[in-house]
Amino acid sequence: MIKKFFDTIRPHFQPGGKLQSFHSVFDGLETFALVPNTTSKTGVSIHDAIDSKRIMSFVVIALIPALLMGMYNIGFQNYKSAGVEATFFEMFFYGLIVTLPKIIVSYGVGLGIEFVVAQWKKEEIQEGFLVSGILIPMIVPVGTPLWMIGVAVAFAVIFAKEIYGGTGMNIFNPALVARAFLFFAWPTKMSGDSVWVSTESWFGLGRQLADGYTAATPLGQAANGQLIEASMTDMVTGLIPGSIGETSVIAIAIGAAVLLWTRIASWKIMLSVFAGGALVAALFDAFGAAENVSAHLGVCQHLFLGGFTFGAVFMATDPVTSARTEKGKFVYGFLIGALAITIRVLNPGYPEGMMLAILFMNMFAPLIDYCYVQSNINKRAKRMKQE
Amino acid sequence: MSLFSKRNKEVLTAPLNLDNPVVSQVLGICSALAVTSQLEPSIVMGLSVTVITAFANVIISLLRNTIPSRIRIIIQLVVVATLVTIVSQMLKAYAYDVSVQLSVYVGLIISNCILMGRLEAFAMMNGPWESFLDGIGSGLGYAWVLVVVGFVRELLGAASLLGHEIPFISESDFFHNGMMTMPAMALIICGCVIWAHRAYNDREKK
Numbered sequence: 001m002i003k004k005f006f007d008t009i010r011p012h013f014q015p016g017g018k019l020q021s022f023h024s025v026f027d028g029l030e031t032f033a034l035v036p037n038t039t040s041k042t043g044v045s046i047h048d049a050i051d052s053k054r055i056m057s058f059v060v061i062a063l064i065p066a067l068l069m070g071m072y073n074i075g076f077q078n079y080k081s082a083g084v085e086a087t088f089f090e091m092f093f094y095g096l097i098v099t100l101p102k103i104i105v106s107y108g109v110g111l112g113i114e115f116v117v118a119q120w121k122k123e124e125i126q127e128g129f130l131v132s133g134i135l136i137p138m139i140v141p142v143g144t145p146l147w148m149i150g151v152a153v154a155f156a157v158i159f160a161k162e163i164y165g166g167t168g169m170n171i172f173n174p175a176l177v178a179r180a181f182l183f184f185a186w187p188t189k190m191s192g193d194s195v196w197v198s199t200e201s202w203f204g205l206g207r208q209l210a211d212g213y214t215a216a217t218p219l220g221q222a223a224n225g226q227l228i229e230a231s232m233t234d235m236v237t238g239l240i241p242g243s244i245g246e247t248s249v250i251a252i253a254i255g256a257a258v259l260l261w262t263r264i265a266s267w268k269i270m271l272s273v274f275a276g277g278a279l280v281a282a283l284f285d286a287f288g289a290a291e292n293v294s295a296h297l298g299v300c301q302h303l304f305l306g307g308f309t310f311g312a313v314f315m316a317t318d319p320v321t322s323a324r325t326e327k328g329k330f331v332y333g334f335l336i337g338a339l340a341i342t343i344r345v346l347n348p349g350y351p352e353g354m355m356l357a358i359l360f361m362n363m364f365a366p367l368i369d370y371c372y373v374q375s376n377i378n379k380r381a382k383r384m385k386q387e
Numbered sequence: 388m389s390l391f392s393k394r395n396k397e398v399l400t401a402p403l404n405l406d407n408p409v410v411s412q413v414l415g416i417c418s419a420l421a422v423t424s425q426l427e428p429s430i431v432m433g434l435s436v437t438v439i440t441a442f443a444n445v446i447i448s449l450l451r452n453t454i455p456s457r458i459r460i461i462i463q464l465v466v467v468a469t470l471v472t473i474v475s476q477m478l479k480a481y482a483y484d485v486s487v488q489l490s491v492y493v494g495l496i497i498s499n500c501i502l503m504g505r506l507e508a509f510a511m512m513n514g515p516w517e518s519f520l521d522g523i524g525s526g527l528g529y530a531w532v533l534v535v536v537g538f539v540r541e542l543l544g545a546a547s548l549l550g551h552e553i554p555f556i557s558e559s560d561f562f563h564n565g566m567m568t569m570p571a572m573a574l575i576i577c578g579c580v581i582w583a584h585r586a587y588n589d590r591e592k593k
Binding site: 145147148151159181184185186187189 | 560561563564565566567569571575
């Protein structure tokens with residue numbers, strides 16, 4: 001039925017049709033809804049039935065548990081802060097109402113720019129923003145104003161993606177660039193203790209909280225030298241203040257399972273991020289300065305708190321910006337985990353280090369690949385000489 | 388030869404557009420990133436570089452036939468260093484606040500690639516008047532980029548211009564963008580200026 005619809009409207013978009021200038025929009029929507037039926041005409045190419053739009057869709061599906069849990073958590077935090085009992089559905093729909101505009105703004109601005117650029121360069125629309133568009137609302141605090149998300153998305157899509165040549169060519173993960181832009185441009189709106197709980201009432205759901213209501217994230221508390229209040233159960237289920245999608249370890253684990261089962265994400269990167277984080281967290285726990293609270297959080301808390309799991313599962317494994325050599329993936333992942341914990345512990349200005357660690361290693365991924373490829377070349381050259 | 392012959396005009400105007408030291412030759416970037424967080428220091432820095440380039444060019448071009456080529460860099464450095472010291476002292480005497488903001492970057496004009504480039508490439512081979520025009524042109528070419536970057540950064544980073552807060556927009560968070568006050572953003576704005584410049588010139592060519 002969908003195919004029929006596309007077939008009937010296709011003539012308008014072909015050269016000569018009245019809407020031909022929108023052909024790339026049409027192409028984009030058609031290939032999004034249906035598997036493209038073009039095959040290569042010349043040469044031999046090995047390809048399976050999955051194209052990058054399908055890959056992106058799977059990542060979005062994998063993100064959904066974390067997103068739903070994040071919505072519930074927004075409602076939960078609001079009612080908890082107001083001290084009011086509420087049903088599950090009230091909490092969930094409150095979160096939905098708060099989150100939905102962010103997602104719409106993110107997709108609207110991002111896809112708008114992608115469409116314009118594709119039209120302008122007369123290229124196909126690139127599908128990379130499908131994932132970034134949902135990731136961006138999930139990694140910002142719930143208190144971020146909509147226009148800030150819009151500005152950050154525009155910045156990230158233009159400066160982190162389009163100027164490098166679009167999807168597949170970018171060095172840095174666009175979603176993280178958007179977050180980094182927000183983090184450095186408006187630090188008071190992105191960290192601290194007054195942005196993690198939604199304070200307004202929408203459509204009778206939620207409660208208006210007093211101005212200046214504050215609730216720090218557990219990592220924020222640790223960076224300020226306080227002890228963490230949240231219990232281990234809350235950390236695992238995700239009922240702690242934090243960015244929208246990052247709090248629930250269980251929901252992220254479901255997403256990770258989907259990604260690993262469909263083999264979209266690399267298990268090597270995921271595993272080595274956790275290994276690196278665990279090792280460094282253990283080292284700091286054993287040898288860190290006594291007065292530094294973040295140093296003594298212990299391995300489990302470090303791995304479960306903040307954006308660590310979310311970054312490890314959804315950000316570090318981005319196939320475009322991560323290392324591509326198989327051994328390089330271990331190095332890449334390990335250094336992300338190690339750096340993230342190091343930044344958390346040693347820099348009190350940044351309670352969360354995952355964003356900076358991944359961006360930093362994005363930059364080094366090509367270098368890691370280069371080293372491994374060169375060492376392989378050298379090894380083989382030596383073998384040639386011996387024979 | 389008349390003072391403003393066709394060639395002399397070109398010497399003066401080429402660095403403003405097609406031969407711009409920052410935008411086309413990508414020289415002098417470090418100071419362009421460091422001093423442009425506000426408009427006022429950008430203007431002062433641009434003017435200082437213009438004055439120093441112009442006079443260094445004149446002096447070197449007067450001396451050009453007597454300088455032994457093996458030690459020419461040292462002599463150029465001595466001339467530039469003298470001029471930089473004079474400008475730096477002048478700034479301290481008459482514009483103390485700005486000279487504090489500029490801090491080491493006035494002294495670092497000595498190592499500015501634009502200066503050495505113009506001395507080596509132009510003043511060593513041309514008469515004093517052409518060299519003077521070339522120095523003014525290059526300096527102003529550098530200055531306008533600084534002013535553009537400084538304007539954008541001060542407007543979006545602090546909602547003010549030349550230190551005066553602008554009413555209405557200063558209440559908006561959009562105009563207090565912390566990223567704009569960092570050198571990283573200056574690099575991106577510089578990139579945007581280069582982008583616009585090239586797009587414009589490509590269109591002119593067609």
